Amino acid sequence: MPLTTIDEAAKKGVSAVQRYSLLSAQALGNLFRRPFYGADLITQMDKIGVGSLPIVILTGFFTGGVLALNTASSLAQFGATAVTGQLVSLAMIKELGPVLTSLMVSGRNASGMASELGSMVVTEQIDAMRALGTDPLKKLVMPRIVATVVMMFFLTIVSDALGTLGGAFVSIFMLGQEATQYFHSAYQTLQYPDVVQGLVKPLFFGFIIATIGCFYGMNTRGGTQGVGKSTTQAVVVSSVLIIFVDFVISKFMIGIFGR
Amino acid sequence: MATSEIAPDVSLVQAYPDAPALRFDNVSVGFEGKDVLENISFEVKRGETRILLGPAGVGKSVLLKLANGLIKPDSGRIYVFGFEITSMREEDLYPLRDCIGMVFQESALFDSLTVRDNVGYRLAEDHLPEDEIDRRVAQALCFVELDHTMDKYPSELSGGMRRRVAIARAIVSRPSLILYDSPTGGLDPITSTTIIELVIKQRDVYKTSSIIVTHRLQDAFMIVSHRFDCNTNKMEPLPPNQTDPQTSFLILHQGRLAFDGSTHDLIHSDDPFLKEYLS
């Protein structure tokens, strides 16, 4: 009995990964095929990008601030508070900006996609759409993926900027540091590889958020209860995947650029 | 009402003019190891209306989804206007689905769109001009006598109104085959009668081929025993002992087709199951 359950679970897992890859591939394959749902793309960009702006601004600002607080107190022991700006901007741009932004967007939009598409599945709206001659992968999934990838890129830039500002705010007004010194060290330390790393990550994370959200949504079974389950799973799986992929990309990039 | 409306891609429907509108050939399907339909074979000729009866959970909705290619059978073949759809790819099915209207059991209206956008969905997808969409949506809503609900959302409508909007959405593109899934399910008798009247109107005015799923015998017999009078815009009973010749029955029982034939054959059948079912 335990053996057969392991067997079943493994089969289910493999089949889920297979269906996930298929959905992602088909949605991407639809990118250049007519009809192109431009209006749906704009709507999704507004929902995901503009809609996430407030939480991204708030998390970015306070993360930068708390980084400055913590690093400054450690650095004070070595008399090196002058490099606070450097530590804040590096941490924000390479790691925290992309990761925190995508975790916030995942909580907000992966769940939103899973519940929206999931409700459409259980109320047969997806079947109705297919019956009316529209491919839901084209009309619903593709715009969400493209919108999330594009918007994650810009949201991350916003988050990076706000994080650096938050660090500046704390360093200057609460820790009494020199403004020029903070910004100078924050800017000077940044090199090309750091920026590339910080801007490549959100593209992958955006893809993960949208494809996982849509995958769990489109595979919802079992009524309203199923919608709740899909929503939770979408957030959990996309968050874990984001952190795992973050590790992989960092390792890879450090391997290439040496920092 | 204007009859000059062009149905979408009539050429597809007429590609095999001698083929029936729909043909099931030994179709079986199951879910998670449980057989739902076994070796189902039947035909819907052009212009014919088939009433599909059967207890709840027997697989009536599954059969309609098979007919539209929304699910694939495990074995057997399904032909729509002569095209074998079981081996077709999803993207090749879309043009064919433009010729089929489907009314889902729970209406399945898009709840984020207004009634106007729901009914005009297919027209908007075909990039028809806005005023043309408005005109045809108004016409379809007029057919189901809901002209005043254009700007409402589905959540603001009653169950019967939603069902009628779903019918309007199915007929707006002048399909050549309509699949009605339990159009009267869960409705009060008066609303049911208005829905049945619409189904009869569609059958008698446009002569569309259709399958009507129901588990209510009284609805089925109302469909065969009434005709639509265009002059009074009402349905009226046929003379006693007369039934609509284009309408016949299919009965599903435990995954199999228990009956396939005319109203006369059904009433005079000696099959003990049918006798029990009809009594």
Ligand SMILES: Nc1ncnc2c1ncn2[C@@H]1O[C@H](COP(=O)(O)OP(=O)(O)O)[C@@H](O)[C@H]1O
């Ligand atoms: N997508 C599905 N997955 C698993 N089982 C299904 C699915 N669709 C239908 N079934 C099963 O098929 C049977 C027939 O369902 P259905 O066609 O909805 O019945 P009805 O005749 O009441 O319309 C039911 O037992 C149902 O559980």
Ligand SMILES: [Mg+2]
């Ligand atoms: Mg049903």
